[in-house]
Amino acid sequence: MSLHPIDESLFPVLKPYLSSNSIHRHRRRHVTLTYAQSIDSKIAAGKGLRTHISHEETKTMTHYIRSFHDSLVIGIGTLLADNPSLNCRYGEGNRITPIIIDPTFKSMEIFSKESKVEKYKLVENYLNGSGNKPVIVISDDIEVSDDRFNCDIVRIRRNNGDGKLSWNSILNQCEDQFGLHKFMIEGGAYIINDLLLCPDIVDSLIITIGPVFLGENGVSVSPKTPLSLKDVIWWKGISDSVMCSKLK
Ligand SMILES: NC(=O)c1ccc[n+]([C@@H]2O[C@H](COP(=O)([O-])OP(=O)(O)OC[C@H]3O[C@@H](n4cnc5c(N)ncnc54)[C@H](O)[C@@H]3O)[C@@H](O)[C@H]2O)c1
Ligand SMILES: Nc1nc(=O)c(N)c(NC[C@H](O)[C@H](O)[C@H](O)COP(=O)(O)O)[nH]1
Structure with a gap:
């Protein structure tokens, strides 16, 4: 369209x-x-x-x-509510990497290679080659093996006080791991x-x-x-x- x-x-x-x-x-x-x-x-x-x-x-x-x-960053609440495409439809050939902040990895089932849930647009677009591989930012205390998922995983240590993931750590890690x-x-x-x-x-x-x-x-x-x-x-x-x- x-x-x-x-x-x-x-x-x-x-x-x-x-x-x-x-x-x-x-x-x-x-x-x-x-x-x-x-x-x-x-x-x-x-x-x-x-x-x-x-x-x-x-x-x-x-x-x-x-x-x-x-790269385009949203929280897990937005992924679940909006099922967004997170692509770039302006101009030609502009590719953008979706990044989802999801400390407890609520989206584990969505990105699992064995997923039984209806395909989310992010997964569909990645699998059909029209979208970049999504990056999911999770807390580093969650033990999962990366090769089970249709996404890349970034692990960040939670802040001691409020349990949040620091923005500097998230962005630094995405720069280091993916050159974003x-x-x-x-x-x-x-x-x-x-x-x-x-x-x-x-x-x-x-x-x-x-x-x-x-x-x-x-x-x-x-x-x-x-x-x-x-x-x-x-x-x-x-x-x-x-x-x-x-x-x-
Ligand atoms: N109008 C717009 O432009 C627009 C844009 C995006 C989303 N939305 C709407 O916003 C709603 C969703 O908002 P929301 O606040 O529920 O969800 P959200 O997308 O902000 O996600 C919130 C969750 O992300 C995680 N999170 C994000 N940053 C974190 C951090 N630094 N450390 C630890 N955890 C972090 C937490 O689990 C948190 O509960 C939806 O209804 C969506 O349609 C509207
Ligand atoms: N510009 C804008 N106007 C709106 O009325 C609205 N609700 C959003 N919401 C932004 C949010 O990030 C959505 O998830 C994306 O708009 C999804 O859009 P795509 O499927 O990626 O094109 N954005």
Whole structure:
């Protein structure tokens, strides 16, 4: 299916927030955090629900932004709710590696070579050659043998205090193991709320705001503590607005 066209006025707006897409010449790490939200700061109508918020025009923008990255990061909650393709449909031949943060390896059955569950798009695309091999980031206390799975596995030690996986460790390991440097992080809420408070990790923040309220049962984006954004630019499309900014 062809993508809805993007208005050309968006390209210069996005440019300062994207790293050069000649990834072979520029090996410096770049992290873009991006998502679509409602007016009431929700990214889904309810827990585990896939919800359309943005116009087709800004969906195309998402694929355009993906083309500047070599990897696309989501949490296990988003994999289970959305069954996303996590590919790049903008331009030709742009391949991107899906990375799923899944400390307890809930997706073990999904990626198992002997899986009995219906094939997820990520697995299907990898097996039919149209998608890169997914990378699953798990806690290093889970003992599994890598060759049983249709994915690569990255093991990270949990933080002592909160039991989380540190973003620096996740990104460093993905750089070292797979040569990935340009990370586009798309959510969900857990990851976004966490990363909004990590100015040393996130280089650019690009938010699409759709003209809809998702109501009190929606999944909220609201970081634990207040923050003010820097270098802010707004763009207005057919029905959405896009805000590009920096955290520091
Ligand atoms: N509108 C959008 O742009 C958008 C984008 C992505 C997802 N979504 C929606 O968000 C919802 C899912 O959000 P969510 O918060 O439930 O799931 P999520 O995708 O943020 O995954 C959360 C889980 O990931 C793991 N995790 C992530 N980072 C971790 C870390 N640093 N350390 C340890 N564990 C970590 C934990 O197990 C956590 O429970 C879905 O409804 C989906 O449709 C919307
Ligand atoms: N731009 C955008 N508008 C939305 O209304 C919405 N719900 C998402 N959600 C982002 C989330 O990461 C989804 O999982 C991917 O949009 C899946 O998209 P693909 O199947 O990979 O194309 N993104």
